[in-house]
Amino acid sequence: MSSAPAVADPRERARALDQDDPLAFTRSEFNIPTRAQLASTRLPDSACLDTVSSDDDAAKKCVYLCGNSLGLQPKRTRTRINQYLATWATQGVQGHFKPLDESPLPTWLDVDSRAAQLMAPIVGAAESEVAVMQTLTANLHLLMAAFYRPDINGRHKIILESKAFPSDHFAVETQLRHHNLSPATSMVTITSTTNPAANILDTTADILATIAAHAATTALLLLPGIQFYTGQLLDMPAITAFARARGIFVVWDLAHAVGNVPLALHDWDVDAAAWCSYKYLNGGPGCIGGLFVHARNSAVREAAASAAADSDSDSEGYTNRLAGWWGNDKATRFGMVNRFRPVSGAAGFQLSNPSVLDITSLGASLEVFELAGGVGRLREKSVRLTAWLDELLAGMGGEVRGLFKILTPRAEGQRGAQLSLMLEGGLLETVMRELERRGVIVDERKPDVIRVAPAPLYNTFEDCVEFVEAFGEALAIAQKAKGECA
Numbered sequence: 001m002s003s004a005p006a007v008a009d010p011r012e013r014a015r016a017l018d019q020d021d022p023l024a025f026t027r028s029e030f031n032i033p034t035r036a037q038l039a040s041t042r043l044p045d046s047a048c049l050d051t052v053s054s055d056d057d058a059a060k061k062c063v064y065l066c067g068n069s070l071g072l073q074p075k076r077t078r079t080r081i082n083q084y085l086a087t088w089a090t091q092g093v094q095g096h097f098k099p100l101d102e103s104p105l106p107t108w109l110d111v112d113s114r115a116a117q118l119m120a121p122i123v124g125a126a127e128s129e130v131a132v133m134q135t136l137t138a139n140l141h142l143l144m145a146a147f148y149r150p151d152i153n154g155r156h157k158i159i160l161e162s163k164a165f166p167s168d169h170f171a172v173e174t175q176l177r178h179h180n181l182s183p184a185t186s187m188v189t190i191t192s193t194t195n196p197a198a199n200i201l202d203t204t205a206d207i208l209a210t211i212a213a214h215a216a217t218t219a220l221l222l223l224p225g226i227q228f229y230t231g232q233l234l235d236m237p238a239i240t241a242f243a244r245a246r247g248i249f250v251v252w253d254l255a256h257a258v259g260n261v262p263l264a265l266h267d268w269d270v271d272a273a274a275w276c277s278y279k280y281l282n283g284g285p286g287c288i289g290g291l292f293v294h295a296r297n298s299a300v301r302e303a304a305a306s307a308a309a310d311s312d313s314d315s316e317g318y319t320n321r322l323a324g325w326w327g328n329d330k331a332t333r334f335g336m337v338n339r340f341r342p343v344s345g346a347a348g349f350q351l352s353n354p355s356v357l358d359i360t361s362l363g364a365s366l367e368v369f370e371l372a373g374g375v376g377r378l379r380e381k382s383v384r385l386t387a388w389l390d391e392l393l394a395g396m397g398g399e400v401r402g403l404f405k406i407l408t409p410r411a412e413g414q415r416g417a418q419l420s421l422m423l424e425g426g427l428l429e430t431v432m433r434e435l436e437r438r439g440v441i442v443d444e445r446k447p448d449v450i451r452v453a454p455a456p457l458y459n460t461f462e463d464c465v466e467f468v469e470a471f472g473e474a475l476a477i478a479q480k481a482k483g484e485c486a
Contacts, residue, residue, distance in 0.1 A: 010392060010468075014461035017388070023381050023456060029368050030072045030282075030458040032061045035439035046078075062439040063466045067455030068231075068256060068418045069443045071282030077364040080105065084360045105360065109330070112347065112354045115290075118366035122281075122375055123254070123273070124264035125292050128345035132277075132290045132362065133326075133354055136255055137167045139274035139291040140222070142349060144175045146321035147249050147272060147297070148220050155219040155247070156181060159210060161202055162189040165228050168253055172222060188214050201409065202227075204235045208242050215246040225257030225273075229445055231408040231418035231453075233261060237268045244269060255279065258290075260382070260416040262375050265292050272297065280417070280455060281369075283362035288355055293346040300344040318342050324351030368457060381456040382417045388461055389419060389454060392468040400475040403427060407449065418453040420445075427478040434474035440467055 018024060036059065037044070064072060083105055087095045096108040106114040115132035123130060133139065150156035156179075158172050173183045190202050190210045211221065221243045226233050240250050252273040257263060259280030265273055273292040277283035301317030321342075325333060327350040329343045342348030372378055393406065407420040423431060428448050435442060442452045454464055 010395075010465045011462065014388070014465045017384070017461040021381065021461075023372055023377065024460075026368060026372050026456075027458045027460065029074055029076065029371070031075055032064060032072060032458060035060050035062055038062050038436070038439060038441070060439065062441055063463045063470070064441045065452045065454055065459065065463065065467055066441045066443050067280050067282075067457075067459075068228075068260075068451055068453035070278055070285060071280055071365070071455065072458055073284070074282055074365050074368050076367060077284070077361055080360050080364040081357065084356060105363075108353075108356050111356050111359045112326075112350065115354075115359045115363055115366070116347070118363065118370065119290055122259060122263070122366070122369060123275075123290075123292055124262070124268075125266045126295065126345075128347070129266060129292055129295055129298070130290060131293075131346040131350055132288055132359060133350050134291075135286070135289045136253070136274055136276040137171055139289050140168065140171045140251070140253065141175070142322055142351075143251055143272045143274060143291060143293070144171070144220065146319055146349065147251075148175060148179075150176075150179050150181060150186070150219050152181070155217055156186050157188050157214055157218040158186065158220045158222060159188045159190065159214060159218055159248075160222045161224065161227070162191050163227070163229060164189075164222075165224070165253070165255070168222060168224070188218070201230055201232055201407075202234075204238060207234070207239055211239075211243050211246065211248065215248065218246075218248050220249045220251060222251045222253065225252050225254045225263070226260065226416045226418070228256055229407075229420060229449065231256075231415050231420045231451065233257070233409075233413070233415050236270070237264075240268050240270050244271070256418070257416065259369070259375065262379050266294065270294060277362050277365075280457075281362065282365035282457070283358070287362055288358035291346060291349065293349060295345070298345050298348060300342055300348060318344075318348065321349050322351070326350040326353055372457065378456045382454070383412045385454040385456060385459060385461065385464065386415065386417055386419060387412060389452065389464040389467070392464055393419070393421070393471075396468065396472055398472075398476075399479070400472050403475045403479060417455055418451055420449055420451050423448045423450065423475075424479075426482045427475065430478035430481050431471070431474040434477050435467075435470055438470040438473070440470045442467075 083103060087100065091098060099107055112132055116130040117127050119132055120127045120130045160168060160172055172187055176183050176186045188210065190207055192202050192206050223234060225236055236252060243250050250271045252270055254273050254275035256279060258275040271294055274289060276289045277287045278285055297319060323340045327342045327348045329341050332341055403424045404421045407422050408415045425448055428444060432444055442450050444450050452467065
């Protein structure tokens, strides 16, 4: 049973592609675990992290194709966090306001502003339209608290996908119940008309048809930029324009899209969006998230400064929202006056002090994005990487090629960096174990899907060859084990 890819000289071709890669230098910016480190069950001493094993195989870098779940750690993260710790240790509370000579870090008062400045080009927005704050689901709740205004006799529905990430589904359900509405009547899920039995991919036509059917009674649309399970990239500009033309407020969950594909949220006229930062943005596990609010939805009129304290939000001069003191204008924030006067823009939706530790970690990775020349350049490499992986998978020989299918759309404009592979039933557990034994890291979505995501900041074309060879071996072993248990 052959498990090697049938593409002619794939490793030589991959090495040639890697040699010609203008972004190859960004790989050295990341800590890529070795096989020995992955196999270890002990917490390493930080001083030994860079120690190389004398065992050639153990010292070999792993093949990490899991940036869709958790990005690798930039090497400069440790440096920036140590600088933050040094500031805290030597300055105490003065770190909020006191700039330090030769420090690359902003004061803690301005840490969120600096993060928004770095994030804005990644999502295609003005700096004032971005706030780095909270976490993804918290930000979705905050956006819906501000902009979901149901009218039971008119617009009250929220449209989302039928296979939404559970957290998004929970957020919508609880928002509806918060307004004494029932998900049975106020939540609409998109169902594929092209393949209703599988219900895996929602085409643009499916989405637009659902919007059109419920337009008169829909208040808000919540969709993912890239679907977490299939890796499908949705047509955000077309869907946004169609929904907004029908009076629907449009929110995008960009968890799998931010740092992965170019975004132009302002130019696409998106109303609002939210994202996490631990996947392609490499901020670290559970790191701080972010949100976008279009300028038209976040303006603060000057009249707000003199409006009566007991007046409604319209006369206050800003869109109502759940408020906290960090959303207050910096000029009055420390005046300790119990009157909310939000700063104009997305920053006015902030609540508490942002975690400086989190933003420092995220900022280290955003520096690497700047170094790479932005998401546009990364996307060019990503398209080639994913196409190469697709070609290798399609060329796999022997019986193993029939043991899986690619769920993700084949057209480059309909996918990001991730390919989702659905395995024949009963193979997943063994395949995952065998891949891990070979130093290959991907993730699984039970019962039968693995997600493979070559990230252009640190993955190589040869990584794709390594994966396909290991995948073929793992499939063959899994199929044999399944046969023996039958």
